[in-house]
Amino acid sequence: MATKSISKEAGDIMLASTMITLGARLQVLQAETDLSHDRLARLYREIRGCSPPKGMLPFSVDWFMTWLPNVHSSLFFNVYQFLNQRTPAKGTRAIIDAYKLYLEHVAEKGGDPSEPVLSFTRAWMLVRFFDSGMMQLSECRQCGGHFVAHAHDLQGSFVCAICRPPPRAGKTRAARDSKVPAMSLAVPKFS
Numbered sequence: 001m002a003t004k005s006i007s008k009e010a011g012d013i014m015l016a017s018t019m020i021t022l023g024a025r026l027q028v029l030q031a032e033t034d035l036s037h038d039r040l041a042r043l044y045r046e047i048r049g050c051s052p053p054k055g056m057l058p059f060s061v062d063w064f065m066t067w068l069p070n071v072h073s074s075l076f077f078n079v080y081q082f083l084n085q086r087t088p089a090k091g092t093r094a095i096i097d098a099y100k101l102y103l104e105h106v107a108e109k110g111g112d113p114s115e116p117v118l119s120f121t122r123a124w125m126l127v128r129f130f131d132s133g134m135m136q137l138s139e140c141r142q143c144g145g146h147f148v149a150h151a152h153d154l155q156g157s158f159v160c161a162i163c164r165p166p167p168r169a170g171k172t173r174a175a176r177d178s179k180v181p182a183m184s185l186a187v188p189k190f191s
Contacts, residue, residue, distance in 0.1 A: 008034070013043065015092065020044050022099055022120040026052040032092050058122060061134050064148050067161040072117040073126055074147040074160075076102045077137065080127060099123050 012033040019029055020043065029040045044052040064073045080098035083089045089097045099120055106116050126148070129135040138149040140160035147160045
């Protein structure tokens, strides 16, 4: 019996360490592991070299609807859904694996993986929003990609942020300086 609890604790420590490395906030770690707040805070300081950030988790579905976060969120969620449905990775493990793939894709397209548009905490919250029925994937009528949208939105006339970007999309100073097209993150279609 004691061996089982030790292995569970070791598994929680490994899971928490992985999530901390990816940028998870303390509240995410508390929700996903059985480790105490103090233990998680010590682990966070050990791995990151600083105290965990304070404050509430971001709790707004509207952030995911703005054009660039929507593209990144849709990319992440399509990968997460594919992994969760078709591989042995389930739940938190699927979130971690999908987020790692998302970071690889961002780095490959010339983005800065140290400052991704979608943080691990927001990716975790996105999955929670889908689980609670607050969000859905809607198919773009022009490109056929599946994009994050508010739950219960009409789907027949949905056009994604890539097919219909806002007028100033990609016109930021950072995008101009990096010489990387802001629209280079295409959302893959998984069948």
